[in-house]
Amino acid sequence: GSFTTGRRYAGVFGNGDASDDSSAEDQDGDAVGVVKGLSRTLRDLWLDPKQAAVGRVVDKWWTRWTVLVVLPAALAVAWCALPFPQYDLPDDDDDVQGFSFGLNALGHKVPGHGEARVEINFWFFLFVYYGFYNITALMWVTKVFNIYSLNWWPQSLGFPFTVSVIAAISIAAPIPIYYFPESRNFTKHNTVWICWTFFTMAMPLIMAFAILLNHERHLGLRQSLSETQRIFTSSWWTGETETVVGRDPQRRPAVQQSTFDPDAPLEVALATDSMNRRELSLRKRWIPASFVRFIWFCLALFIGMLAYVLGEAYAETYLRTLPHTTFATIVYVYSWVATVHILDGIVGWILGGNEGERVGSYPLGWIFKLYFALTYQTYVRALYARLRSPEQFIYLQILSSSFLIILGPLTMSKPFHYVLALLSINGQTLPSYQKFCARNIFIKGLAENVSMLTFLGSILVLHYGSNKDVYPYFAFDQDNSPPQDSSGGLPIGGGEMYDFGLTFYASLVTWACEIVAGWIVRRVLWYGWNSDVTGEAKADLAMWPELLPTGVVVMVHVLQNMLFSIVRLKFH
Numbered sequence: 072g073s074f075t076t077g078r079r080y081a082g083v084f085g086n087g088d089a090s091d092d093s094s095a096e097d098q099d100g101d102a103v104g105v106v107k108g109l110s111r112t113l114r115d116l117w118l119d120p121k122q123a124a125v126g127r128v129v130d131k132w133w134t135r136w137t138v139l140v141v142l143p144a145a146l147a148v149a150w151c152a153l154p155f156p157q158y159d160l161p162d163d164d165d166d167v168q169g170f171s172f173g174l175n176a177l178g179h180k181v182p183g184h185g186e187a188r189v190e191i192n193f194w195f196f197l198f199v200y201y202g203f204y205n206i207t208a209l210m211w212v213t214k215v216f217n218i219y220s221l222n223w224w225p226q227s228l229g230f231p232f233t234v235s236v237i238a239a240i241s242i243a244a245p246i247p248i249y250y251f252p253e254s255r256n257f258t259k260h261n262t263v264w265i266c267w268t269f270f271t272m273a274m275p276l277i278m279a280f281a282i283l284l285n286h287e288r289h290l291g292l293r294q295s296l297s298e299t300q301r302i303f304t305s306s307w308w309t310g311e312t313e314t315v316v317g318r319d320p321q322r323r324p325a326v327q328q329s330t331f332d333p334d335a336p337l338e339v340a341l342a343t344d345s346m347n348r349r350e351l352s353l354r355k356r357w358i359p360a361s362f363v364r365f366i367w368f369c370l371a372l373f374i375g376m377l378a379y380v381l382g383e384a385y386a387e388t389y390l391r392t393l394p395h396t397t398f399a400t401i402v403y404v405y406s407w408v409a410t411v412h413i414l415d416g417i418v419g420w421i422l423g424g425n426e427g428e429r430v431g432s433y434p435l436g437w438i439f440k441l442y443f444a445l446t447y448q449t450y451v452r453a454l455y456a457r458l459r460s461p462e463q464f465i466y467l468q469i470l471s472s473s474f475l476i477i478l479g480p481l482t483m484s485k486p487f488h489y490v491l492a493l494l495s496i497n498g499q500t501l502p503s504y505q506k507f508c509a510r511n512i513f514i515k516g517l518a519e520n521v522s523m524l525t526f527l528g529s530i531l532v533l534h535y536g537s538n539k540d541v542y543p544y545f546a547f548d549q550d551n552s553p554p555q556d557s558s559g560g561l562p563i564g565g566g567e568m569y570d571f572g573l574t575f576y577a578s579l580v581t582w583a584c585e586i587v588a589g590w591i592v593r594r595v596l597w598y599g600w601n602s603d604v605t606g607e608a609k610a611d612l613a614m615w616p617e618l619l620p621t622g623v624v625v626m627v628h629v630l631q632n633m634l635f636s637i638v639r640l641k642f643h
Contacts, residue, residue: 120616129612129619140521143623147630148528150203151638154537156192158643187259187641188540193249196642197242201264204631205241208272209234211628212372214621216275218434219368223279233278241271249642259640265383265632272376276369283365367429371421375442378414379632382450385410386636389454397463400454404467407450415443434615440511442625444518449633452526455578456545464577472588475515479592483508483600505602512596513608516589523582525630527575534571544637547571 115124116138129135213234216223224233245267248254257263389395389403422436423429458464481487488504491497497504532538533545540546547570596602612618 117620120619122613122616125616125619126609126613129609135609136520138619138623139517139626140524143626143630144521144524144528146627147525147634148532150200150631151529151542151634152532152536152538153199155200155541156195157537157540158190158192160187160190160641186543187639188543190641190643191541193258193642196640197245202238202242204635205268205271206238207624207628207631208268209237209275210624211621212272212275214617214624215372215435215438216279218438218615218617218621219430219432221279221365223275223282225278225282237271237274240274241267255642258642261636261638261640262380262383262387264640265380265635269376269380273373276372279365280369283362364430367421368435371418371430371435371439374414374418374421375439378411378443378446379629381410381414382407382446382632383636386450386453394457394459397466400458400463401466401470404451404454405470408447411443411447415440418443434611434618437510437514437611437615437618438621438625441514441518441622442629444511444514445522445626445629446632448518448522449525449629452522452578453544453633453637455526455581456530456547456574458574458577461573461577464581468581468584472584475588476591476595479508479512480595480599483596483602505600506607509596509602509604509607510611512589512592513604516585519585519589520582521626522630522633523578523585525633527578527582529634530571530575541638542634543639547574 112124115121116128127134128138213223213230222230224230245258245264249258385407395403418439419436421429422439423431455464458467483505485501488497488501491504499507530545530547533542534547593604596604
């Protein structure tokens with residue numbers, strides 16, 4: 072159903088006879104009320120989400136767009152717009168620069184991956200730019216653990232102290248690498264920094280795993296388990312009072328009668344086999360279901376972070392081999408599509424959709440589906456900055472929109488679900504499966520909108536802002552009319568239509584086409600299967616309010632990945 076605010080604000084009218092002191096008090100009271108309202112909104116939407124508050128926000132399209140599209144895009148664009156302190160390149164780089172300008176004189180632009188044009192301040196990068204990047208990554212991991220209903224930090228230390236220590240380590244560790252000339256060369260590679268962030272994100276995972284193993288190792292030593300300790304055992308999930316009974320007070324097992332039997336050696340093998348089977352049975356009973364569930368969760372999170380590193384390697388390979396033909400561009404895009412969808416499918420299988428299936432968490436599946444959808448979209452958006460003609464935009468958009476309009480309704484159909492069930496790929500009922508399909512279509516549209524808005528905002532602020540030389544990928548250098556060779560073409564080939572105007576306006580047209588294609592698919596699903604894509608998404612967000620802050624943090628993190636992969640690092 073529709074969510075309403077359930078509250079009306081009465082107008083307050085001033086009294087002409089009131090004193091100035093009364094007016095001042097009223098103004099102070101209004102200011103205090105505004106502050107309390109903002110703090111309540113901050114708490115109910117982002118810190119401790121409430122169903123009613125989240126339901127009100129996502130019910131109307133403009134507030135839903137504000138929090139799910141505009142907010143994460145604005146945060147990512149503001150982050151990349153932070154002005155770097157910049158310095159001119161030293162004289163020993165003149166040869167490299169001269170070679171680049173020489174190519175430009177022949178009609179070829181600076182290489183697509185962007186040779187460094189300026190040196191930047193290492194400390195600003197480390198503490199401000201990279202610091203915000205790592206904090207967002209840690210917030211993403213923490214919010215995913217919140218949905219899993221598990222704290223990854225030691226209870227004795229608390230969250231603020233633990234996350235501060237990890238953040239400090241993530242910032243302090245690269246400093247020695249910068250100071251040693253032998254290792255400084257590593258600092259200019261984006262992949263090295265992203266791999267370090269990968270390790271930083273893995274620290275909470277390692278700590279949670281260590282805490283879990285420590286609790287399991289001491290379970291047999293405890294007569295009674297606290298509620299916090301029981302969350303790591305099967306008793307918390309089954310409702311039992313205890314998982315492990317107190318240890319038998321006997322220090323050694325009772326002596327069996329067969330001990331004094333002269334024929335006992337003949338039974339050693341049989342006794343050993345029996346004891347091994349008993350120990351194996353006890354070991355199986357000792358490993359709680361929550362432990363196995365946590366291992367599946369760790370695997371899903373690890374694959375998600377691995378996709379983040381693979382995406383950087385993919386982008387680096389593409390950027391270092393520019394320019395590309397239309398065919399090569401399409402191959403790049405859809406090979407990345409295949410890679411993301413394979414990893415997405417594996418994680419989706421691990422998380423499951425029903426209780427008891429490995430992790431069995433629908434909210435976690437929602438978040439990871441958003442993560443993979445946006446991971447794919449961000450690298451496609453970055454690709455748009457290197458399309459060299461309107462035809463390449465048209466070809467990619469025709470393929471993308473056609474696949475959505477055709478495959479969206481096709482995957483919702485009963486025959487398609489029957490084939491998946493026949494192949495044992497999907498074990499859900501048809502209504503449950505169709506709900507998942509509707510959720511996926513909403514998430515795909517959300518990823519398209521937020522990634523395109525971020526892309527358009529970033530090329531504006533980077534092309535016209537102070538960080539233009541730090542992001543040469545978005546510089547859009549416009550060459551003078553180059554000389555023609557004897558064959559009538561450019562001496563180094565292509566790119567004469569490649570500029571900021573083509574990229575910006577063609578991307579706007581592409582975005583409009585994506586919105587229209589999404590609208591068509593939703594109408595087809597509504598009239599064909601009575602499936603309300605937006606309504607299902609609103610119900611999900613209202614039922615699991617933690618999806619809202621977690622989704623926003625995940626989107627900001629993935630959008631930062633796109634921008635971080637194209638910054639050129641050469642430190643002063």
